[in-house]
Amino acid sequence: MxxxxxxxxxxxxxxxxxxxxxxxxxxxxxxxxxxxxxxxxxxxxxxxxxxxxxxxxxxxxxxxxxxxxxxxxxxxxxxxxxxxxxxxxxxxxxxxxxxxxxxxxxxxxxxxxxxxxxxxxxxxxxxxxxxxxxLPRGLGVAELEGAANVHHHLPEDADQAPPWAGQHLVVAGGGDEALSAVLAITQTPVAAHRPARLSLLHRRDVFQAEPALEAAVRALIAQGEVQLEVGLPQSAESRTDSQAASPTGSGGREGRHIDALQLLGADGQTRTLTLDHLLVRLGLxxxxxxxxxxxxxxxxxxxxxxxxxxxxxxxxxxxxxxxxxxxxxxxxxxxxxxxxxxxxxxxxxxxxxxxxxxxxxxxxxxxxxxxxxxxxxxx
Ligand SMILES: Cc1cc2nc3c(=O)[nH]c(=O)nc-3n(C[C@H](O)[C@H](O)[C@H](O)COP(=O)(O)OP(=O)(O)OC[C@H]3O[C@@H](n4cnc5c(N)ncnc54)[C@H](O)[C@@H]3O)c2cc1C
Structure with a gap:
């Protein structure tokens, strides 16, 4: 007190x-x-x-x-x-x-x-x-609430390995917040702190970001450093911590983890996007x-x-x-x-x-x- x-x-x-x-x-x-x-x-x-x-x-x-x-x-x-x-x-x-x-x-x-x-x-x-x-805006998928591998902020301490180091990170969003996070993550000075795979998830292939920022992220997508996933998250598959097997052991936080998102594409088809960590960057x-x-x-x-x-x-x-x-x-x-x-x-x-x-x-x-x-x- x-x-x-x-x-x-x-x-x-x-x-x-x-x-x-x-x-x-x-x-x-x-x-x-x-x-x-x-x-x-x-x-x-x-x-x-x-x-x-x-x-x-x-x-x-x-x-x-x-x-x-x-x-x-x-x-x-x-x-x-x-x-x-x-x-x-x-x-x-x-x-x-x-x-x-x-x-x-x-x-x-x-x-x-x-x-x-x-x-x-x-x-x-x-x-x-x-x-x-x-408070951070969510994706509107109930299963994501409180999941241990769903994040909203970049790590404050640049010297520490982020939870997604060496894993598959999906960044969700199409505005300045999401694109600047993608750029910052690809430019992480310590190579071992970067994700092994980085995807950018947005509901359509149109961004609402500063032109220079968009150009930089488009270049990363063209070079294959970032995979663009277009689709609307409908639901998520989760597992409890006892089932969780983090590839590097650095997945860290205990509790319920999200394994995959079900995405609805523009063609009306649903597909699965597997992931290790999800960084939701839709603003506050x-x-x-x-x-x-x-x-x-x-x-x-x-x-x-x-x-x-x-x-x-x-x-x-x-x-x-x-x-x-x-x-x-x-x-x-x-x-x-x-x-x-x-x-x-x-x-x-x-x-x-x-x-x-x-x-x-x-x-x-x-x-x-x-x-x-x-x-x-x-x-
Ligand atoms: C785009 C924009 C431009 C602006 N430009 C100008 C300008 O040129 N000149 C000008 O005079 N004004 C400007 N304003 C308005 C100005 O920013 C606001 O008047 C000012 O920020 C109000 O300050 P505040 O401290 O009252 O509230 P805020 O700045 O909104 O801060 C409130 C804080 O309280 C926290 N909080 C709320 N509830 C809780 C809770 N339950 N527990 C813990 N924390 C809580 C919030 O997280 C937040 O950090 C602008 C506003 C905007 C959006």
Whole structure:
């Protein structure tokens, strides 16, 4: 059980700025996100596209904004120094954790549980959940759910052998996500980490990807390095782990495995595609999911809030950013940052009633400098 003054649900741009504002006001903070990376929509939907309307920043990409917000919030997320070439780790940022349950504790705090078994005891909760948790889109074949050899992400650690090393990997999808995965896998620096056979499965022989990316993958198909399989998955054949015999022994994860997909071709015929691993790369889609069952007043799947404090209908639960709604709401970064600031100030007063409530400036306040870990006047 992690104890904290404030739990921020969502590490999108607004959630990250929320963590900064809470930390600045002297509150301890933990941030949790379902995705394996911080940045929400900025990283999941437009990492390399330019943003022109962040105050004081004439232009930056979604990725650059995320990196700046992480750097700004670092003093309050306990960033660990990065190893050369690696991203910094943040002790108070919990990624790959879908928040499922929010329960009132007898002491007036909230107990929050994630799908991976992490629990928080939080004196306050700030919901910065955007349009909901971004989860990978599936192929719509029930048997694939929870199968041990069905994946959605490329391995984070490039030095480790992926589960499909030396085996037959099928990548499903026809957009940028799938084609860039195919390209990355064929370019894996360690030859032994590549699959023995690589297939690209798409429902038709037409891709929706950047022209340069499509040209590169078409060239791999023409050279025979990648087999193109055209068909619509209808069902899958699976076996339990005791029957599984991984050719290299590195198939790894225990449980139910998929052996083959039944594909419906354009000719109306069904055929079988055998495989060792399936990497589904159809993009991410946001799902409001568990949030809708927490008993907050909602309006068209958005959380209703007060515009003075961004409080919801639940005590000490505030909602900021794209997830909330009020008269005049605009789903813009700037509006989310403003909401996070007012929510933090309201919670600081509620959680630390004895603390002086006058406004402190980061430019001149020694208290804020100490919290930020900076010497006065230094960047
Ligand atoms: C293509 C595009 C371009 C845009 N361009 C601009 C622009 O130029 N200027 C501008 O101001 N705005 C722009 N926006 C809007 C801006 O990106 C959003 O307003 C902003 O991302 C909202 O931030 P957020 O933190 O509220 O939500 P999000 O960015 O959606 O982040 C929410 C996070 O919460 C997580 N989450 C949700 N539910 C759970 C749960 N139950 N458990 C764990 N984690 C959860 C999600 O995984 C996600 O990472 C653009 C949006 C898009 C789609």
């Amino acid at each position: 992690v104890h904290t003054d404030a739990l921020v649900i969502g590490a999108g741009p607004v959630g990250l700025f929320q963590a900064f504002q809470l930390g600045l006001l002297g509150l301890s903070v933990e941030v949790v996100d379902a995705l394996a990376f911080a940045g929400g929509q900025c990283m999941a939907l437009y990492p390399d596209k330019p943003i022109y309307d962040v105050p004081g920043v004439p232009v930056c990409t979604g990725r650059e904004l995320t990196q700046s917000l992480l750097k700004q919030a670092a003093p309050f997320l306990a960033a660990q120094p990065a190893l050369p070439g690696a991203a910094p780790q943040h002790q108070h940022l919990h990624l790959g954790q879908l928040v499922q349950a929010l329960e009132a504790s007898p002491d007036g705090a909230w107990t929050v549980h994630t799908d991976k078994g992490l629990s928080f005891h939080a004196r306050s909760v700030l919901i910065a959940a955007g349009a909901g948790a971004f 889609s946001p799902r409001l999911g568990p949030l809708s069952t927490w008993g907050m007043a909602l309006e068209r799947k958005q959380v209703s809030v007060s515009t003075a404090t961004f409080a919801t209908s639940l005590p000490r639960v505030h909602a900021v950013g794209d997830i909330n709604t009020y008269v005049g709401k605009k789903r813009l970064l700037l509006c989310g940052f403003h909401e996070a600031t007012l929510a933090a100030h309201a919670l600081a007063v509620a959680l630390r009633p004895d603390a002086p409530s006058h406004l402190l400036y980061t430019t001149t306040s020694p208290v804020l400098h100490e919290r930020l870990g900076v010497a006065p006047g230094k960047a």
